[in-house]
Amino acid sequence: MTDLTGRTALVTGASRGIGRAIAKRLAADGAHVAVHYGTNEEAAAQTMAAIEEAGGQAFAVRADLAETSELDTLFAGLEEGLAGRPLDILVNNAAVIDYSGTIEGATPDGFDRLFAVNVRAPLFLVQRALPLMPAGGRIVNVSSGVTWFATPDVVYSMSKGALNVLTRSLAQTQGRRGITVNTVSPGITETDMNSWLSQSPEAARGVANMVALGRHGQPADIADAVAFFASDDGRWVTGQTLEVNGGLLLGPPAA
Template structure:
Protein backbone atom coordinates (compact mmCIF):
# COMPACT_ATOMS: atom_id res chain seq x y z
CA UNK A 1 0.00 0.00 0.00
CA UNK A 2 1.17 3.54 -0.73
CA UNK A 3 -1.75 5.73 0.30
CA UNK A 4 0.51 8.08 2.25
CA UNK A 5 3.43 8.40 -0.17
CA UNK A 6 4.90 11.89 0.09
CA UNK A 7 3.25 12.50 3.48
CA UNK A 8 4.92 13.16 6.83
CA UNK A 9 3.68 12.03 10.23
CA UNK A 10 4.52 12.67 13.87
CA UNK A 11 3.54 9.81 16.18
CA UNK A 12 4.01 10.46 19.89
CA UNK A 13 4.89 7.53 22.12
CA UNK A 14 6.11 5.56 19.10
CA UNK A 15 8.79 3.50 20.80
CA UNK A 16 6.53 0.75 22.15
CA UNK A 17 3.10 -0.82 21.95
CA UNK A 18 0.28 0.84 20.04
CA UNK A 19 2.40 3.86 19.09
CA UNK A 20 5.06 1.66 17.53
CA UNK A 21 2.44 -0.26 15.54
CA UNK A 22 0.95 3.02 14.31
CA UNK A 23 4.35 4.32 13.23
CA UNK A 24 5.11 1.08 11.40
CA UNK A 25 1.74 1.02 9.62
CA UNK A 26 1.89 4.66 8.49
CA UNK A 27 5.42 4.09 7.26
CA UNK A 28 4.28 0.99 5.36
CA UNK A 29 1.70 3.22 3.68
CA UNK A 30 4.49 5.53 2.53
CA UNK A 31 4.74 8.28 5.16
CA UNK A 32 7.98 9.64 6.58
CA UNK A 33 7.68 9.02 10.33
CA UNK A 34 8.90 11.18 13.20
CA UNK A 35 8.90 8.56 15.96
CA UNK A 36 8.64 10.37 19.29
CA UNK A 37 9.83 8.81 22.52
CA UNK A 38 10.21 10.03 26.08
CA UNK A 39 13.15 8.13 27.58
CA UNK A 40 13.63 4.70 26.00
CA UNK A 41 16.11 5.57 23.27
CA UNK A 42 16.89 1.93 22.50
CA UNK A 43 13.23 1.12 21.89
CA UNK A 44 12.81 4.20 19.68
CA UNK A 45 15.86 3.24 17.61
CA UNK A 46 14.41 -0.24 17.29
CA UNK A 47 11.15 1.22 15.98
CA UNK A 48 13.03 3.29 13.42
CA UNK A 49 15.19 0.31 12.42
CA UNK A 50 12.13 -1.91 11.93
CA UNK A 51 10.60 0.71 9.66
CA UNK A 52 13.76 1.11 7.62
CA UNK A 53 14.25 -2.64 7.31
CA UNK A 54 10.74 -2.84 5.83
CA UNK A 55 11.65 -0.19 3.26
CA UNK A 56 10.14 2.80 5.06
CA UNK A 57 11.57 6.08 6.32
CA UNK A 58 11.69 7.31 9.91
CA UNK A 59 13.73 9.27 12.42
CA UNK A 60 13.54 9.41 16.24
CA UNK A 61 12.45 12.50 18.17
CA UNK A 62 13.07 12.70 21.92
CA UNK A 63 11.06 14.85 24.34
CA UNK A 64 9.77 14.09 27.81
CA UNK A 65 6.15 15.19 27.86
CA UNK A 66 4.54 16.81 30.87
CA UNK A 67 7.54 18.97 31.82
CA UNK A 68 8.38 22.61 31.12
CA UNK A 69 9.63 23.13 27.59
CA UNK A 70 8.41 19.74 26.33
CA UNK A 71 6.75 21.11 23.19
CA UNK A 72 9.75 23.30 22.34
CA UNK A 73 12.07 20.31 22.63
CA UNK A 74 9.78 18.13 20.55
CA UNK A 75 9.36 20.58 17.69
CA UNK A 76 12.99 21.59 17.53
CA UNK A 77 13.86 17.96 16.79
CA UNK A 78 10.83 17.48 14.55
CA UNK A 79 11.58 20.47 12.35
CA UNK A 80 15.21 19.43 12.04
CA UNK A 81 14.15 15.96 10.93
CA UNK A 82 11.58 17.26 8.46
CA UNK A 83 14.20 19.54 6.85
CA UNK A 84 11.67 22.14 5.76
CA UNK A 85 8.88 19.75 4.80
CA UNK A 86 5.39 20.43 6.16
CA UNK A 87 3.61 18.04 8.51
CA UNK A 88 0.63 16.07 7.19
CA UNK A 89 -0.38 13.77 10.04
CA UNK A 90 -0.22 14.18 13.82
CA UNK A 91 -1.01 11.20 16.03
CA UNK A 92 -1.24 11.98 19.74
CA UNK A 93 -0.69 8.54 21.22
CA UNK A 94 1.64 9.09 24.20
CA UNK A 95 -0.08 8.91 27.58
CA UNK A 96 0.68 8.31 31.22
CA UNK A 97 -0.76 5.30 33.07
CA UNK A 98 -3.65 5.29 35.50
CA UNK A 99 -2.81 6.39 39.03
CA UNK A 100 -5.40 4.10 40.62
CA UNK A 101 -8.74 4.70 42.37
CA UNK A 102 -9.59 8.01 44.01
CA UNK A 103 -8.51 6.72 47.42
CA UNK A 104 -4.94 6.33 46.15
CA UNK A 105 -4.71 9.46 44.00
CA UNK A 106 -2.36 12.30 44.91
CA UNK A 107 -2.34 15.91 43.70
CA UNK A 108 1.11 15.38 42.22
CA UNK A 109 0.06 12.27 40.30
CA UNK A 110 -3.15 13.93 39.15
CA UNK A 111 -1.27 16.97 37.83
CA UNK A 112 1.29 14.78 36.10
CA UNK A 113 -1.40 12.69 34.42
CA UNK A 114 -3.20 15.75 33.07
CA UNK A 115 0.09 17.31 31.98
CA UNK A 116 0.97 14.29 29.84
CA UNK A 117 -2.48 13.18 28.67
CA UNK A 118 -4.24 16.52 28.13
CA UNK A 119 -1.92 19.52 28.25
CA UNK A 120 0.77 17.98 26.04
CA UNK A 121 -1.56 16.91 23.19
CA UNK A 122 -3.34 20.26 23.26
CA UNK A 123 -0.17 22.32 22.96
CA UNK A 124 1.42 19.89 20.51
CA UNK A 125 -1.56 20.51 18.25
CA UNK A 126 -1.28 24.26 18.78
CA UNK A 127 2.40 24.19 17.86
CA UNK A 128 1.79 21.88 14.89
CA UNK A 129 -0.85 24.03 13.22
CA UNK A 130 1.58 26.34 11.35
CA UNK A 131 3.45 23.25 10.09
CA UNK A 132 0.35 21.22 9.29
CA UNK A 133 -0.64 21.26 5.66
CA UNK A 134 -4.23 22.11 4.74
CA UNK A 135 -6.06 18.80 4.41
CA UNK A 136 -3.96 17.34 7.22
CA UNK A 137 -4.97 14.81 9.83
CA UNK A 138 -5.00 14.99 13.63
CA UNK A 139 -5.74 11.74 15.46
CA UNK A 140 -5.71 11.27 19.22
CA UNK A 141 -5.83 7.96 21.08
CA UNK A 142 -8.41 7.79 23.86
CA UNK A 143 -9.90 4.77 25.67
CA UNK A 144 -13.16 2.90 26.19
CA UNK A 145 -12.93 3.99 29.84
CA UNK A 146 -14.70 7.20 28.79
CA UNK A 147 -17.96 5.30 28.19
CA UNK A 148 -17.77 2.68 30.95
CA UNK A 149 -17.29 3.41 34.64
CA UNK A 150 -13.93 2.04 35.78
CA UNK A 151 -13.36 3.16 39.38
CA UNK A 152 -9.71 2.06 39.42
CA UNK A 153 -8.79 4.67 36.81
CA UNK A 154 -11.06 7.64 37.42
CA UNK A 155 -8.52 10.38 36.77
CA UNK A 156 -7.17 8.56 33.71
CA UNK A 157 -10.69 8.36 32.29
CA UNK A 158 -11.12 12.07 32.98
CA UNK A 159 -8.04 12.85 30.86
CA UNK A 160 -9.36 10.77 27.98
CA UNK A 161 -12.77 12.42 28.23
CA UNK A 162 -10.99 15.76 27.90
CA UNK A 163 -9.21 14.83 24.66
CA UNK A 164 -12.44 13.53 23.15
CA UNK A 165 -14.05 16.92 23.76
CA UNK A 166 -10.92 18.56 22.37
CA UNK A 167 -11.23 16.52 19.20
CA UNK A 168 -14.82 17.52 18.50
CA UNK A 169 -14.13 21.18 19.21
CA UNK A 170 -10.99 21.36 17.08
CA UNK A 171 -12.66 19.49 14.23
CA UNK A 172 -15.16 22.35 14.02
CA UNK A 173 -12.45 25.00 14.36
CA UNK A 174 -10.07 23.56 11.76
CA UNK A 175 -12.52 22.27 9.19
CA UNK A 176 -12.18 25.31 6.93
CA UNK A 177 -8.58 24.24 6.32
CA UNK A 178 -9.68 20.75 5.37
CA UNK A 179 -7.99 19.35 8.48
CA UNK A 180 -9.83 16.41 10.02
CA UNK A 181 -9.64 15.78 13.77
CA UNK A 182 -10.70 12.39 15.10
CA UNK A 183 -10.27 10.24 18.18
CA UNK A 184 -9.76 6.47 18.41
CA UNK A 185 -10.77 4.53 21.54
CA UNK A 186 -9.05 1.16 21.99
CA UNK A 187 -10.22 -1.35 24.54
CA UNK A 188 -7.94 -3.81 26.32
CA UNK A 189 -4.94 -4.20 24.03
CA UNK A 190 -2.05 -6.62 24.47
CA UNK A 191 1.40 -5.04 24.09
CA UNK A 192 4.92 -6.10 24.93
CA UNK A 193 4.61 -4.19 28.20
CA UNK A 194 1.39 -5.72 29.53
CA UNK A 195 1.13 -9.18 27.92
CA UNK A 196 2.48 -11.09 30.91
CA UNK A 197 0.26 -9.15 33.32
CA UNK A 198 -2.87 -9.98 31.33
CA UNK A 199 -2.02 -13.68 31.39
CA UNK A 200 -0.87 -14.08 34.99
CA UNK A 201 -3.72 -12.04 36.47
CA UNK A 202 -6.45 -13.85 34.57
CA UNK A 203 -7.51 -10.53 33.04
CA UNK A 204 -7.08 -11.82 29.49
CA UNK A 205 -9.87 -14.39 29.85
CA UNK A 206 -12.07 -12.02 31.85
CA UNK A 207 -11.77 -9.11 29.41
CA UNK A 208 -12.12 -11.30 26.32
CA UNK A 209 -15.41 -12.55 27.74
CA UNK A 210 -16.60 -8.93 27.93
CA UNK A 211 -15.67 -8.24 24.31
CA UNK A 212 -18.05 -9.04 21.46
CA UNK A 213 -15.26 -10.39 19.22
CA UNK A 214 -14.09 -12.62 22.08
CA UNK A 215 -10.43 -11.60 22.28
CA UNK A 216 -8.19 -8.77 23.41
CA UNK A 217 -6.94 -6.26 20.90
CA UNK A 218 -3.53 -6.23 19.27
CA UNK A 219 -1.58 -3.04 18.47
CA UNK A 220 -2.07 -3.69 14.74
CA UNK A 221 -5.85 -3.59 15.24
CA UNK A 222 -5.55 0.01 16.40
CA UNK A 223 -2.87 0.96 13.88
CA UNK A 224 -5.06 -0.10 10.96
CA UNK A 225 -7.87 2.17 12.17
CA UNK A 226 -5.48 5.10 12.56
CA UNK A 227 -4.09 4.46 9.07
CA UNK A 228 -7.60 4.66 7.65
CA UNK A 229 -8.30 7.97 9.40
CA UNK A 230 -4.95 9.30 8.15
CA UNK A 231 -5.75 8.41 4.56
CA UNK A 232 -7.68 10.23 1.84
CA UNK A 233 -10.42 7.61 2.22
CA UNK A 234 -11.39 9.21 5.56
CA UNK A 235 -11.58 12.76 4.16
CA UNK A 236 -15.27 13.14 5.09
CA UNK A 237 -14.92 11.95 8.70
CA UNK A 238 -14.14 14.54 11.36
CA UNK A 239 -15.11 15.27 14.94
CA UNK A 240 -15.68 11.54 15.39
CA UNK A 241 -14.84 9.20 18.26
CA UNK A 242 -14.22 5.82 16.65
CA UNK A 243 -14.49 2.82 18.95
CA UNK A 244 -11.78 0.28 18.12
CA UNK A 245 -12.31 -2.12 20.99
CA UNK A 246 -13.77 -5.19 19.30
CA UNK A 247 -17.09 -4.40 20.95
CA UNK A 248 -15.89 -4.18 24.53
CA UNK A 249 -18.50 -3.69 27.28
CA UNK A 250 -21.47 -3.81 24.89
CA UNK A 251 -23.41 -5.91 27.39
CA UNK A 252 -23.79 -9.55 28.47
CA UNK A 253 -23.22 -12.14 25.78
CA UNK A 254 -25.97 -14.73 25.49
Protein backbone atom coordinates in the same frame (compact mmCIF):
# COMPACT_ATOMS: atom_id res chain seq x y z
CA MET B 1 -3.06 -0.42 2.66
CA THR B 2 -3.67 3.26 2.08
CA ASP B 3 -1.30 5.51 0.16
CA LEU B 4 0.60 8.10 2.19
CA THR B 5 3.49 8.48 -0.24
CA GLY B 6 5.07 11.91 0.14
CA ARG B 7 3.31 12.64 3.45
CA THR B 8 4.96 13.26 6.79
CA ALA B 9 3.71 12.18 10.22
CA LEU B 10 4.53 12.65 13.88
CA VAL B 11 3.46 9.83 16.21
CA THR B 12 3.94 10.52 19.90
CA GLY B 13 4.85 7.58 22.12
CA ALA B 14 5.98 5.58 19.10
CA SER B 15 8.71 3.68 20.94
CA ARG B 16 6.37 1.01 22.23
CA GLY B 17 2.89 -0.51 22.10
CA ILE B 18 0.15 1.10 20.06
CA GLY B 19 2.32 4.07 19.03
CA ARG B 20 4.96 1.75 17.57
CA ALA B 21 2.28 -0.09 15.57
CA ILE B 22 0.89 3.22 14.29
CA ALA B 23 4.34 4.45 13.25
CA LYS B 24 5.03 1.17 11.46
CA ARG B 25 1.69 1.22 9.65
CA LEU B 26 1.94 4.87 8.51
CA ALA B 27 5.51 4.26 7.31
CA ALA B 28 4.42 1.10 5.48
CA ASP B 29 1.80 3.23 3.75
CA GLY B 30 4.57 5.55 2.55
CA ALA B 31 4.72 8.34 5.14
CA HIS B 32 8.03 9.66 6.47
CA VAL B 33 7.47 9.22 10.20
CA ALA B 34 8.84 11.11 13.21
CA VAL B 35 9.08 8.45 15.93
CA HIS B 36 8.64 10.32 19.21
CA TYR B 37 9.65 8.77 22.53
CA GLY B 38 10.08 9.89 26.14
CA THR B 39 12.98 8.02 27.73
CA ASN B 40 13.21 4.60 26.10
CA GLU B 41 15.81 5.22 23.42
CA GLU B 42 16.38 1.52 22.83
CA ALA B 43 12.69 0.88 22.17
CA ALA B 44 12.56 3.88 19.81
CA ALA B 45 15.57 2.45 17.95
CA GLN B 46 13.69 -0.85 17.59
CA THR B 47 10.71 0.98 16.07
CA MET B 48 13.06 2.77 13.66
CA ALA B 49 14.77 -0.48 12.71
CA ALA B 50 11.45 -2.22 12.05
CA ILE B 51 10.34 0.65 9.81
CA GLU B 52 13.61 0.79 7.90
CA GLU B 53 13.81 -3.01 7.48
CA ALA B 54 10.37 -2.86 5.85
CA GLY B 55 11.65 -0.19 3.43
CA GLY B 56 10.11 2.81 5.20
CA GLN B 57 11.52 6.14 6.31
CA ALA B 58 11.66 7.48 9.87
CA PHE B 59 13.59 9.70 12.25
CA ALA B 60 13.48 9.78 16.05
CA VAL B 61 12.59 12.74 18.28
CA ARG B 62 12.89 12.66 22.06
CA ALA B 63 10.92 14.78 24.53
CA ASP B 64 9.48 14.23 27.98
CA LEU B 65 5.89 15.36 27.49
CA ALA B 66 5.50 15.93 31.23
CA GLU B 67 7.70 19.03 30.78
CA THR B 68 6.25 21.86 28.70
CA SER B 69 9.75 23.18 28.00
CA GLU B 70 10.61 19.93 26.19
CA LEU B 71 8.17 20.78 23.42
CA ASP B 72 10.95 23.07 22.15
CA THR B 73 13.24 20.02 21.95
CA LEU B 74 10.54 18.02 20.19
CA PHE B 75 9.83 20.71 17.59
CA ALA B 76 13.52 21.38 16.99
CA GLY B 77 14.01 17.68 16.19
CA LEU B 78 10.80 17.51 14.18
CA GLU B 79 11.57 20.53 12.03
CA GLU B 80 15.10 19.31 11.42
CA GLY B 81 13.74 15.93 10.27
CA LEU B 82 11.03 17.54 8.13
CA ALA B 83 13.69 19.69 6.41
CA GLY B 84 11.22 22.30 5.22
CA ARG B 85 8.34 19.94 4.45
CA PRO B 86 4.94 20.41 6.10
CA LEU B 87 3.61 18.08 8.80
CA ASP B 88 0.67 16.23 7.26
CA ILE B 89 -0.33 13.90 10.10
CA LEU B 90 -0.15 14.27 13.88
CA VAL B 91 -1.06 11.31 16.10
CA ASN B 92 -1.34 12.18 19.79
CA ASN B 93 -0.80 8.72 21.21
CA ALA B 94 1.62 9.02 24.18
CA ALA B 95 -0.03 8.69 27.57
CA VAL B 96 0.47 7.34 31.06
CA ILE B 97 -1.87 5.46 33.36
CA ASP B 98 -1.81 5.59 37.16
CA TYR B 99 -3.65 2.72 38.80
CA SER B 100 -3.43 4.54 42.15
CA GLY B 101 -5.42 7.46 40.73
CA THR B 102 -8.72 6.28 42.21
CA ILE B 103 -11.11 8.47 44.18
CA GLU B 104 -9.46 7.20 47.38
CA GLY B 105 -5.85 7.27 46.16
CA ALA B 106 -5.68 10.34 43.91
CA THR B 107 -3.28 13.11 44.92
CA PRO B 108 -2.93 16.62 43.48
CA ASP B 109 0.66 15.88 42.37
CA GLY B 110 -0.32 12.62 40.71
CA PHE B 111 -3.24 14.33 39.00
CA ASP B 112 -0.98 17.11 37.67
CA ARG B 113 1.63 14.61 36.42
CA LEU B 114 -0.92 12.53 34.55
CA PHE B 115 -2.80 15.50 33.07
CA ALA B 116 0.52 17.05 31.98
CA VAL B 117 1.24 14.09 29.68
CA ASN B 118 -2.28 13.02 28.67
CA VAL B 119 -3.98 16.41 28.25
CA ARG B 120 -1.64 19.41 28.44
CA ALA B 121 0.92 17.94 26.05
CA PRO B 122 -1.54 17.08 23.24
CA LEU B 123 -3.14 20.54 23.46
CA PHE B 124 0.15 22.42 23.18
CA LEU B 125 1.54 19.98 20.66
CA VAL B 126 -1.40 20.72 18.40
CA GLN B 127 -0.94 24.46 19.00
CA ARG B 128 2.67 24.19 17.84
CA ALA B 129 1.92 21.74 15.00
CA LEU B 130 -0.95 23.59 13.34
CA PRO B 131 1.24 26.24 11.65
CA LEU B 132 3.17 23.37 10.03
CA MET B 133 0.03 21.62 8.77
CA PRO B 134 -1.34 22.12 5.25
CA ALA B 135 -4.89 21.76 3.94
CA GLY B 136 -5.64 18.04 4.03
CA GLY B 137 -3.82 17.71 7.36
CA ARG B 138 -4.86 15.04 9.79
CA ILE B 139 -4.92 14.94 13.59
CA VAL B 140 -5.76 11.68 15.37
CA ASN B 141 -6.04 11.58 19.16
CA VAL B 142 -5.75 8.20 20.88
CA SER B 143 -8.26 8.12 23.71
CA SER B 144 -9.81 5.15 25.51
CA GLY B 145 -13.03 3.24 26.07
CA VAL B 146 -12.80 4.30 29.71
CA THR B 147 -14.59 7.49 28.63
CA TRP B 148 -17.81 5.46 28.34
CA PHE B 149 -17.32 2.51 30.73
CA ALA B 150 -16.46 3.03 34.37
CA THR B 151 -13.17 1.98 35.94
CA PRO B 152 -11.76 2.86 39.37
CA ASP B 153 -8.84 4.82 37.80
CA VAL B 154 -10.80 8.04 37.64
CA VAL B 155 -7.86 10.38 36.99
CA TYR B 156 -6.84 8.49 33.83
CA SER B 157 -10.47 8.30 32.64
CA MET B 158 -10.95 12.04 33.20
CA SER B 159 -7.85 12.77 31.13
CA LYS B 160 -9.19 10.75 28.22
CA GLY B 161 -12.57 12.50 28.49
CA ALA B 162 -10.72 15.81 28.12
CA LEU B 163 -8.96 14.51 25.01
CA ASN B 164 -12.32 13.62 23.42
CA VAL B 165 -13.48 17.18 24.01
CA LEU B 166 -10.27 18.49 22.41
CA THR B 167 -11.03 16.46 19.27
CA ARG B 168 -14.51 17.91 18.83
CA SER B 169 -13.45 21.50 19.41
CA LEU B 170 -10.46 21.24 17.06
CA ALA B 171 -12.50 19.54 14.35
CA GLN B 172 -14.84 22.53 14.37
CA THR B 173 -12.18 25.24 14.45
CA GLN B 174 -9.80 23.63 11.91
CA GLY B 175 -12.39 22.35 9.44
CA ARG B 176 -12.22 25.42 7.21
CA ARG B 177 -8.50 24.78 6.81
CA GLY B 178 -9.32 21.31 5.51
CA ILE B 179 -7.81 19.63 8.55
CA THR B 180 -9.70 16.67 10.01
CA VAL B 181 -9.50 15.77 13.69
CA ASN B 182 -10.73 12.44 15.04
CA THR B 183 -10.39 10.15 18.02
CA VAL B 184 -9.48 6.49 17.95
CA SER B 185 -10.58 4.86 21.17
CA PRO B 186 -8.91 1.50 21.83
CA GLY B 187 -10.38 -1.20 23.99
CA ILE B 188 -8.21 -3.52 26.06
CA THR B 189 -5.01 -3.95 24.07
CA GLU B 190 -1.87 -5.97 24.79
CA THR B 191 0.93 -3.48 25.55
CA ASP B 192 3.25 -2.60 28.45
CA MET B 193 0.41 -0.45 29.84
CA ASN B 194 -1.60 -3.65 30.25
CA SER B 195 1.23 -6.01 31.19
CA TRP B 196 -1.22 -7.96 33.37
CA LEU B 197 -2.80 -9.32 30.16
CA SER B 198 0.27 -11.27 29.07
CA GLN B 199 1.14 -12.26 32.65
CA SER B 200 -2.20 -13.89 33.46
CA PRO B 201 -4.01 -16.25 31.07
CA GLU B 202 -6.97 -16.06 33.44
CA ALA B 203 -7.16 -12.27 33.10
CA ALA B 204 -6.87 -12.58 29.32
CA ARG B 205 -9.75 -15.10 29.31
CA GLY B 206 -11.80 -12.71 31.45
CA VAL B 207 -11.26 -9.92 28.93
CA ALA B 208 -12.06 -12.22 25.99
CA ASN B 209 -15.42 -12.95 27.63
CA MET B 210 -16.27 -9.24 27.54
CA VAL B 211 -15.46 -8.86 23.83
CA ALA B 212 -17.85 -9.91 21.05
CA LEU B 213 -14.96 -11.02 18.83
CA GLY B 214 -13.64 -13.15 21.70
CA ARG B 215 -10.12 -11.81 22.33
CA HIS B 216 -8.25 -8.74 23.54
CA GLY B 217 -6.76 -6.27 21.06
CA GLN B 218 -3.32 -6.14 19.51
CA PRO B 219 -1.57 -2.83 18.71
CA ALA B 220 -1.94 -3.41 14.95
CA ASP B 221 -5.74 -3.61 15.38
CA ILE B 222 -5.65 -0.01 16.56
CA ALA B 223 -3.02 1.19 14.08
CA ASP B 224 -5.14 0.12 11.10
CA ALA B 225 -8.00 2.35 12.26
CA VAL B 226 -5.61 5.29 12.71
CA ALA B 227 -4.36 4.71 9.15
CA PHE B 228 -7.92 5.15 7.84
CA PHE B 229 -8.28 8.57 9.48
CA ALA B 230 -4.80 9.56 8.27
CA SER B 231 -5.57 8.64 4.67
CA ASP B 232 -7.54 10.25 1.85
CA ASP B 233 -10.27 7.65 2.49
CA GLY B 234 -11.01 9.48 5.77
CA ARG B 235 -11.36 12.92 4.15
CA TRP B 236 -15.08 13.36 4.97
CA VAL B 237 -14.94 12.24 8.58
CA THR B 238 -14.11 14.75 11.29
CA GLY B 239 -14.96 15.32 14.95
CA GLN B 240 -15.71 11.63 15.46
CA THR B 241 -14.70 8.94 17.93
CA LEU B 242 -14.20 5.42 16.62
CA GLU B 243 -14.33 2.68 19.23
CA VAL B 244 -11.77 0.08 18.13
CA ASN B 245 -12.31 -2.73 20.61
CA GLY B 246 -13.66 -5.92 18.98
CA GLY B 247 -17.11 -5.23 20.45
CA LEU B 248 -16.23 -4.60 24.07
CA LEU B 249 -19.12 -4.80 26.57
CA LEU B 250 -21.81 -4.97 23.85
CA GLY B 251 -23.94 -7.12 26.11
CA PRO B 252 -23.93 -10.29 28.23
CA PRO B 253 -21.30 -12.84 27.10
CA ALA B 254 -22.44 -14.99 24.16
CA ALA B 255 -23.48 -18.51 25.20
